[in-house]
Amino acid sequence: MHRRIIAPGALAAASVLLAIPASAASASPGAPGIGDPYYPAYGNGGYDVSHYDLRLKYQPATDELEGTATILAKTTQDLSRFDLDFLLDVSEVRVNGALAAFTASGEHELEITPKTPLAKGATVTVVVRYSGIPSSKQAYGFTSWHRTADGGVGANEPEAAWWWFPSNDHPLDKATYDVSVLVPDGSQAISNGTLQSTSSRLGWTRYNWRSNKPQATYLATLAVGRFDLSTGTTESGIPVVNAYSKDLGDNAGAARASIERTGEIADWLSGYFGPYPFDALGGYVPNTNTGYALETQTRPFYSPRQFANGSNVSVVVHELAHQWYGDYVSVAGWKDIWLNEGFARYAQWLWSEHEGEGTARELADYVYASHPADDAFWTVKPGDPGAANQFDIAVYDRGALAVQALRGEIGDDAFFAVLKGWPKQHAYGNASVADLQKYAEQISGKELGSLFDTWLFRPAKPAAPAARTASIAKASAAPAQPKSWKRIAATNDVHEH
16 A cells, blocks of 8 residues: 655645635636637627616717716526627626626727636626627627717617627627616607616716517617607507607608508518517617618617608618518527528518508519529528628528428428417527428428528528429419519618628
8 A cells, every 4th residue: 555645735725625625726818709600709708698788878979978887697507707899998797796807808898807716607797887889899890889860879789789789799698778868958768678767867867778589689779869759559558669860851751651660560560570579669760871670679779761761661661571481590600690681581572462562472573583503692602691691682582482482392381380380489589590490390291401401501502492392383384473562672782781
C-alpha cells in the first residue's frame, strides 16, 4: 500500500478550492450568438428572458433616448459572463442588485460580467441604464431606427431592438413586455399590446403599454411622433388602436381606408387560422420614407409609401396573417422564413378569392407560368433561401406557390385543418419547416418529403408533371392575369428590408 504525503500548504490550497461553489468553478461565458447560421452574432447563449420592463424618456426634437431596462431571465448554464445585443451608451449595469462590469464589443454586443458567477437554473434580474441618439448608431453599415420630422421609429427585420433596448435578439427567446415611454405633451408613444394608462405632468406625458403574450424581440416596436389615434373593437371583441401620423399628406386617406379595416380582416382570417391569438390589435403609419411594412406584434408598422397609389387592403391582410404565422408561431431559425412569408402571401391569395378577383389556384397558375425555367426566381429556395435572399420575392411568390402545391396534394379538408391546427400546436412558441412537414403528414396521412423538396428546396422550376400533380398549371394555354394581381404585386415592397 502506498501512502501519499501531502504538504501543509497543499492542504490549505485544497480547503480554499472546496470553499468555491462547484458552479463558480465550472462557470464559463455565454455564447455571443444564439446559434443561427444566417446571423451568427444575433442573440446570445446562456440564458432565457421571460420579461422586459422598459422605462424610457424620448425627446423628439433631438432624438435623445434615455432608458432603464429591467430584464428577467433564467440561466441555462453556469455563467461567468453573458452578452446582450445593444448599441446605445450604457452608464450602469446591475445583476441581482449588485453592480456588474460591462464593455461593448463587436458590432452590437454588450458584455456583462456579474460580481459573482451565476449558477445554471438561477433566476436573474438585470438592470441596464442607458442613453443615446438612436439615429447616430449603425451596425454592419445600416440602421433600423427611422428618424422622422416629429420623432423616431424602431421597426425592422430581422433586427430592430438594438437601437432602443438591450435584449437577447433572436426569435427563439420570446418574452412578455411592459413599455413605459415619457414624451413631451403633444407627442404620442406607440408600442405593442394594450395601452394600460397615460398620465401627464409638467409638460410631459407617459404612455404605458403591455404585451402579455410571448413576443420576439424584432416584433417589439416603438414609435414617437404626432399621431391621430382611432380606437374600436372587432366583432369578436378585440380592442383596436390605430395611429396615423398627422403628416401623411396625400397618403392619409388611403392609409385610413386600408388600416381601418383591420378588425374586419382579423375576424376573417380567424376563420382560416383559428381565433386571434392576442388581446390587442391595430396598426400604425408614421411619416417615414422607407418602403416596407412589418408585422410588429398586435400593431403592424406600415410605411406611407404602401398607400401612395391608393388604398392597399392586401398589405393589411399580409401583415395580419403574420400575427398567426410569424408572431403566434415564430421561426426556429431565420432559414425557416417561408413559414412567415409563404403563408402571409397565401393569405393575400385567399383574400383575392374572397373578393372575387382571382382564386388562389388561378394566382398559383399565373405565378408558375410567369417565370420561365431559366428565371433566377427559381434559383432561390424558399425553404432555406440564405441570408442574402431571405426577403427575395421568390420567398413570397414561390413560397405561396408551395403552399398551393401542398393544398393540391393533400386536398382542401386536410389543408385547411393544417392552416388552423398548426398555429395552435406551436402556440406562442417556435417551429421549423420540418415541423410543418411532419404536422401536415400527420393530418393528411401522406408522405410529403418529395413535395416539400420539389417546391421548397430545389433551385429549379418544378417540372410540368410535378405541377399537374399539385393541381397547378393544368391549363394548356398561358393563364390570364388575375384581377387582384396588380394589387398583390403593389405590396411587394413589404420585403424591402
